[in-house]
Amino acid sequence: MILDHFQVIDFNKKLRSWYLKNHRPLLWRQTTDPYKIWLSEIILQQTRVAQGTPYYEKFLLQFPTVFDLANADERDVLRQWQGLGYYSRARNMHFTAKLVVNDFGGDFPETAEKLAKLKGLGNYTAAAIASFAFGEQVAAIDGNVYRVMARLFGVKTDILSNEGKKQFAAIAKELVPSDNPATYNQAMIEFGALQCVPVSPDCLICPFNDICYAFEFKMQNQLPVKAKKGKVQQRYFNYFVIRQHGKLAMRERLAKDIWLGLYDFYLIESTTLTAVFDDLVYDDFLADLLPKGIIEEMPKLYTHILSHQKLNVRFWRLEISEEGSIDLPVGMAFYTEREVEDLPKPILVDTFLKEERYL
Numbered sequence: 001m002i003l004d005h006f007q008v009i010d011f012n013k014k015l016r017s018w019y020l021k022n023h024r025p026l027l028w029r030q031t032t033d034p035y036k037i038w039l040s041e042i043i044l045q046q047t048r049v050a051q052g053t054p055y056y057e058k059f060l061l062q063f064p065t066v067f068d069l070a071n072a073d074e075r076d077v078l079r080q081w082q083g084l085g086y087y088s089r090a091r092n093m094h095f096t097a098k099l100v101v102n103d104f105g106g107d108f109p110e111t112a113e114k115l116a117k118l119k120g121l122g123n124y125t126a127a128a129i130a131s132f133a134f135g136e137q138v139a140a141i142d143g144n145v146y147r148v149m150a151r152l153f154g155v156k157t158d159i160l161s162n163e164g165k166k167q168f169a170a171i172a173k174e175l176v177p178s179d180n181p182a183t184y185n186q187a188m189i190e191f192g193a194l195q196c197v198p199v200s201p202d203c204l205i206c207p208f209n210d211i212c213y214a215f216e217f218k219m220q221n222q223l224p225v226k227a228k229k230g231k232v233q234q235r236y237f238n239y240f241v242i243r244q245h246g247k248l249a250m251r252e253r254l255a256k257d258i259w260l261g262l263y264d265f266y267l268i269e270s271t272t273l274t275a276v277f278d279d280l281v282y283d284d285f286l287a288d289l290l291p292k293g294i295i296e297e298m299p300k301l302y303t304h305i306l307s308h309q310k311l312n313v314r315f316w317r318l319e320i321s322e323e324g325s326i327d328l329p330v331g332m333a334f335y336t337e338r339e340v341e342d343l344p345k346p347i348l349v350d351t352f353l354k355e356e357r358y359l
Ligand code: SF4
Pocket: 148, 151, 152, 195, 196, 197, 201, 202, 203, 206, 207, 208, 209, 212, 213, 214, 215, 220
């Protein structure tokens, strides 16, 4: 036991009173609809509140219920998600929405244990939905909560290790009250987001500075302990923007890789940054295409950072002047400007199209 029974009661009282005074009136806090809570949690996994809120509103306008999402075309779902990144999360949401509708008649399971079995729902999201929507007495531990617990109780185990996860889960279980667990969870998350912030928390105004281990031992910068992330993989993309009769050749990404289901251009990936086009013409499709038009290298190099990859991207413009139709590779077709606008695209591709005035 980190705290005894009375200390837990006192802790919860102080936390609740801090929350009532300080919390932000976020849209998803005003609902117990598990679909809306689920959506907000997935969006907030990858973006901050200010950037995520417009996506949340836009997504709900398009797909107001789990039934609307289940019945949607994947392309429309990805289009709404465009710009948020981590597109597998949108695809998983779509998959799970169909399962909830087809197998459960549109009703979400009501416990964290059952929710965690759904595709795309980790332990945190499952606990958040179970607690916020159904009032289950279960602790939702996100990055904010790990930080608060590590500092308050001086836990030095790596939060990403299995041992760390077990240790933090045990502490959180002691703290979560049976009375209104939803408010407790919201309060812990908000406390980490607003008060016990990652860098330079203002400990002098903290209601817990009398019991906080990190404050006492000046260890705010050392806690929580988090193992360093793995090495970032460098990738080199050479995109060919092929246009004929004013239409652009776009390719649906079908391989198991980043951006599955999104649309980009004809791509040759190289192992280093390609300085000269001649290094790429071993490609049969391009070799056939070149005599039919004019190729031009775009001067700007783009870089795009993903969670474990850095993309170094060069574009070539290929204007086809020959009238006859062209055999495009699988998954690729010509689209009008309007159609290209509606396709779900990686933000890098969307940025390029706008900067180069294709859209
Ligand atoms: S005293 Fe500082 S480090 Fe400790 S919980 Fe409060 S804000 Fe966080």
